[in-house]
Amino acid sequence: xxxxxxxxxxxxxxxxxxxxxxxxxxxxxxxxxxxxxxxxxxxxxxxxxxxxxxxxxxxxxxxxxxxxxxxxxxxxxxxxxxxxxxxxxxxxxxxxxxxxxxxxxxxxxxxxxxxxxxxxxxxxxxxxxxxxxxxxxxxxxxxxxxxxxxxxxxxxxxxxxxxx
Numbered sequence: 001x002x003x004x005x006x007x008x009x010x011x012x013x014x015x016x017x018x019x020x021x022x023x024x025x026x027x028x029x030x031x032x033x034x035x036x037x038x039x040x041x042x043x044x045x046x047x048x049x050x051x052x053x054x055x056x057x058x059x060x061x062x063x064x065x066x067x068x069x070x071x072x073x074x075x076x077x078x079x080x081x082x083x084x085x086x087x088x089x090x091x092x093x094x095x096x097x098x099x100x101x102x103x104x105x106x107x108x109x110x111x112x113x114x115x116x117x118x119x120x121x122x123x124x125x126x127x128x129x130x131x132x133x134x135x136x137x138x139x140x141x142x143x144x145x146x147x148x149x150x151x152x153x154x155x156x157x158x159x160x161x162x163x164x
Contacts, residue, residue, distance in 0.1 A: 012039040090139040110154025
């Protein structure tokens with residue numbers, strides 16, 4: 001097993017010995033609270049809101065250049081927001097691209113009223129038989145290629161990383 005693993009922080013041990021001395025007990029209780037908070041806060045959260053972003057619990061460590069020109073991994077947090085659509089066209093997303101390091105997991109699905117299909121994060125050119133989308137600084141743009149199923153309703157989920 002490698003000693004170079006990243007997920008050591010969120011592991012929460014199942015037992016702890018608490019000292020009888022009140023001063024040492026305070027220190028140990030404080031440590032246990034920090035361990036619990038770190039473990040809870042580093043899990044992936046299942047919030048999928050429309051109209052506002054939610055922290056999704058993901059932590060990304062991206063290289064950045066500090067003032068000395070050295071690469072330093074900086075912690076970024078993951079965010080998520082859901083958008084509903086009923087046709088092709090533009091969906092205003094209201095996001096500030098300056099606060100986004102990268103989109104990580106854009107995904108979507110839609111229905112024609114009978115069957116359900118995937119909407120693909122793909123291209124700014126329509127693809128035959130597919131419903132796709134791409135992201136501009138102001139909109140999510142939904143495209144339908146020739147022969148794609150009709151859209152009656154759909155959902156697009158954007159997930160991105162942002163510097164903490």
